[in-house]
Amino acid sequence: MTILSFDDASGRLLAQAQAVTETEFVPTNAARGRILANSLVASLNVPPLDNSAMDGYAIRCADVPALGTRLPISQRIAAGNVGQALVRQTAARIFTGAPIPAGADAVVMQEHCTQDGDAVIVNALPKPGQAIRRCGEDIATGAEVIAAGTRLTAAHLGLAASVGVAELCVFRRLRVALFSTGDELTMPGEPLKPGGIYNSNRTMLHALLEGLGCVVADRGIVSDSLDATRAALRVAAQDNDLILTSGGVSVGEEDHVKAAVNAEGVLDLWKIAIKPGKPFAFGSIRKVGAGETASRIENGAFINTTARFIGLPGNPVASFVTFLMLVRPFILTMQGASCVTPRVLHLRADFSWKGDARREFLRARINDQGGLSLYSQQGSAVLTSCAWADGLIDNLPGQAIEPGDIVRFIDFNALG
Numbered sequence: 335m336t337i338l339s340f341d342d343a344s345g346r347l348l349a350q351a352q353a354v355t356e357t358e359f360v361p362t363n364a365a366r367g368r369i370l371a372n373s374l375v376a377s378l379n380v381p382p383l384d385n386s387a388m389d390g391y392a393i394r395c396a397d398v399p400a401l402g403t404r405l406p407i408s409q410r411i412a413a414g415n416v417g418q419a420l421v422r423q424t425a426a427r428i429f430t431g432a433p434i435p436a437g438a439d440a441v442v443m444q445e446h447c448t449q450d451g452d453a454v455i456v457n458a459l460p461k462p463g464q465a466i467r468r469c470g471e472d473i474a475t476g477a478e479v480i481a482a483g484t485r486l487t488a489a490h491l492g493l494a495a496s497v498g499v500a501e502l503c504v505f506r507r508l509r510v511a512l513f514s515t516g517d518e519l520t521m522p523g524e525p526l527k528p529g530g531i532y533n534s535n536r537t538m539l540h541a542l543l544e545g546l547g548c549v550v551a552d553r554g555i556v557s558d559s560l561d562a563t564r565a566a567l568r569v570a571a572q573d574n575d576l577i578l579t580s581g582g583v584s585v586g587e588e589d590h591v592k593a594a595v596n597a598e599g600v601l602d603l604w605k606i607a608i609k610p611g612k613p614f615a616f617g618s619i620r621k622v623g624a625g626e627t628a629s630r631i632e633n634g635a636f637i638n639t640t641a642r643f644i645g646l647p648g649n650p651v652a653s654f655v656t657f658l659m660l661v662r663p664f665i666l667t668m669q670g671a672s673c674v675t676p677r678v679l680h681l682r683a684d685f686s687w688k689g690d691a692r693r694e695f696l697r698a699r700i701n702d703q704g705g706l707s708l709y710s711q712q713g714s715a716v717l718t719s720c721a722w723a724d725g726l727i728d729n730l731p732g733q734a735i736e737p738g739d740i741v742r743f744i745d746f747n748a749l750g
Contacts, residue, residue, distance in 0.1 A: 340659070340693045343606045347616065347660055348674070350642075351667035354508065354575065359501040362494050365486050367547040368504035369670045374480040376497045379470035383416075384434040387465045391447055392426040392438035395460050403456045407449075411435060425454050434466055441465035473497060483672025505670040510543050511570035511577045511641070512536065513553035515563060515591060519581075521555070534650050534717060535580040542657055543578070545750055546665050563594035571598070571619040571641040575668060578661065579615075581648030591615060591645050599640060606660075607731070609692040610652040610714035614660070615645030642668075649714040655695045655726065658749050676748040678728065680740050681706050687735040697723035698743065706743060725749075 338346070357371040386392065397405060408424035411417035413431035420426055420437035428434075428441060439462045446458035473479060479497055480490050486502070494502060519533040520526050533555060543550045551574055556566045570577045579591060592615065595601040601617035618640040644661055646653045663674035684705035687696070697719035698706045706727065709719040725745040727735075735741060 337605045337607055340606060340608050343604060343614065344660060344663065347664045348667055350616075351664045353668055353670045354505050356506045357503050358506055359503055362491055362500055362502055365491060365494075365502045365504055366488060368486050368502070368507075369547075369666075370480055370482055370484045370486060370490075371503045371505050371670065373478050373482045374494060374497070374499060374502070376473045376475055376477050376479050378497060379475050380473035380496050381467055381469060381471070384469050385413075385467050386428045386430055386432050386434060386441045387467050388441065388443050389429050390441045390443040390465065391454050391456070392420060392428045392435055392441050393456065393460060394420065394422065394438060395440050395462050397423050397425075398442075398456045398460055401457060401459060404450065404453050405456065406453050409435070425456070427454075439463065439466075481672065483670055485666070485671050485673070507547055507549045508576065508665060508669050509551065509574040510548045510665075511551045511553055511574040512539055512543065513556050513566055513570065513577075513579055515556050515558060515579060515581045519555050535646075535648070535653050538650065538654060538717075539578060539580060539646075539657060542654075542662075543665075546662065547669070548665065558590060560590045560593055560597075563590045564598055567594055567598045567619050567643070568622060571621050574641050576642045576644065576665070577619060578644050578646065580646045580653045595619065595643055595645070599643065601643070606656075607692045608655075608659075609690050609694045610647075610649065610655055610712075611692075612647035612649065612652055612714075614647070614656060615643070617643045619643050647714075650717040651697075651720060652714040654717070654720050658726070659695060662749060676744050679743045679745060681743045683708075683727075683735050683739045683741045684737055685735065686737060687729070689729065689732055689734040691731055693731050694727075694729040696727040696729055698727045699724045700743075706741065 360368065393405065405423065405425040407427050408421045409417050410427040411432040412429050416433050417426055417435040420435045426435050426438065440460035441464060442456055442458060442460050443465060448455040448457060479493055484490060514533055514536045518530050520530045522532050526532065540550055540552060553566055553570055556562050567577065592601060592603060595617050599617055599619040601615060604614045606614050621639050621641065646656050666674040682705040684701060685708040696712060697709045699722060701707045709722055711719060725743055728742040728744060
């Protein structure tokens with residue numbers, strides 16, 4: 335079995351992650367988490383007119399030569415209304431967001447003014463441009479608002495709405511089939527059979543996939559037999575882009591995934607030098623009737639004739655970590671995302687750790703002092719560590735950690 339470094343394994347995966355090409359239009363307010371297919375270019379300025387940044391009085395600076403200048407109020411301009419050109423030696427009562435009247439060159443906030451009947455006394459000397467939001471200062475006509483390949487957040491959707499876009503062109507959702515293998519597995523809510531364990535991986539992986547915007551086909555638990563595993567793979571390959579399994583990728587007598595994938599497609603079984611982590615399976619499953627080619631062109635359209643396959647280790651922490659660090663960027667790349675690498679924070683370690691020959695992903699939490707505390711048990715079956723932690727410390731091979739050392743930390747919030 336080939337032993338790969340984490341970087342080599344990640345590189346191999348991403349090199350074979352072929353992005354979907356089909357797109358669809360979705361309402362802007364329903365596009366959170368989707369991948370933008372085409373760059374969004376502004377067809378207007380934001381703001382469309384010079385407008386007031388606050389409630390106050392629009393004036394000409396030349397009309398206020400000294401503190402205490404008294405100016406008649408010639409008009410009142412609320413947001414959504416366009417006023418008249420400002421008459422010289424007058425002020426316009428104006429409110430936040432209202433267009434600046436022609437001739438005015440500053441806004442004096444109402445706290446620096448005193449209203450005196452139909453006039454205003456200006457108690458602060460204004461400067462040209464004061465409290466004015468300029469036309470196009472946020473977004474100019476013709477500017478790229480959001481780049482293609484962006485995974486859309488709430489802020490992006492607000493930005494799209496600000497330039498009047500009601501629908502966005504996004505790549506279609508990735509279709510992923512999920513199943514677990516193992517006769518020992520029991521679903522939550524069912525009586526636990528002798529020698530059995532509850533299936534945590536299925537629930538956890540389902541949630542992680544949905545968090546990435548995938549359409550998940552949950553195929554349940556497949557019994558430990560070669561025929562059952564082959565049949566499950568054939569069915570899963572038909573309507574899905576990716577098949578994700580957990581467990582059964584080792585070399586034991588009851589681990590049938592390796593033989594089943596080889597029979598139904600192509601398998602590359604790796605051992606990755608990370609901790610936690612066990613054998614990691616990657617390959618592809620032929621769709622029924624697709625022949626031996628991985629893809630073809632029909633009527634000018636690209637047709638993928640295989641479904642990608644990834645088999646994760648069965649221990650829950652190993653499954654969790656390998657999903658976040660290897661499967662997540664693979665899925666994002668298949669979805670058309672341009673950025674798949676999570677941001678790394680550099681934080682202080684408030685613990686000691688001897689290190690390991692493999693690259694480690696340690697479960698840690700940001701403490702009240704701004705440093706990192708380590709969960710006491712780092713075993714690959716201790717799922718409590720993942721629920722307790724704020725993220726993962728990415729610790730290079732052979733690297734010991736002492737209190738005060740600066741370490742690489744990947745926040746779970748950056749892996750959503």
